[in-house]
Amino acid sequence: MTDIHQELATLVAEASDGQISVAEALAESESLGLLGLTSMGYVRLIQAVERRYGVAVEVDDDLSTLDTVPALAAYLRTSAPPTS
Template sequence: MIKERLAELVEEASDGALTAPEALSATVPLSALGLTSVGQMRLIDAIETEFGVEVDLTEQGLELLDDLDRLATHLAAR
């Protein structure tokens, strides 16, 4: 359920350039599929608002944004 919601947030953050089904089925980093740095910042804002967490802006934290499975696991563990 978290992963599906994250995919919807990716679609919103990318203004539809990357659809939720594309994000869910991604086998490469989301940035390779077109999630731009602006989209990442919008996604961070959406995740922080929706899940009440603070996204770590270090390289390691930003890498989570490229992989929905890792991101969903990380959020579920909080």
């Protein structure tokens, strides 16, 4: 597990108002929705990811690619602005 996975799992836990633990978010390989992340939770998660990592998640993007912590990490690797 990398630091980014831990950070993203923490954002998932916060977005779910504690309904999903960091450990559960890290362990889920199919869908955060299966753990109970609601549509409002996804909105909060996307907003938190945008703020934290400086990316813009476009509405036209396929949001199913953001449905697990590893998928979120992969999305950030391809979407994050370069650091100097």
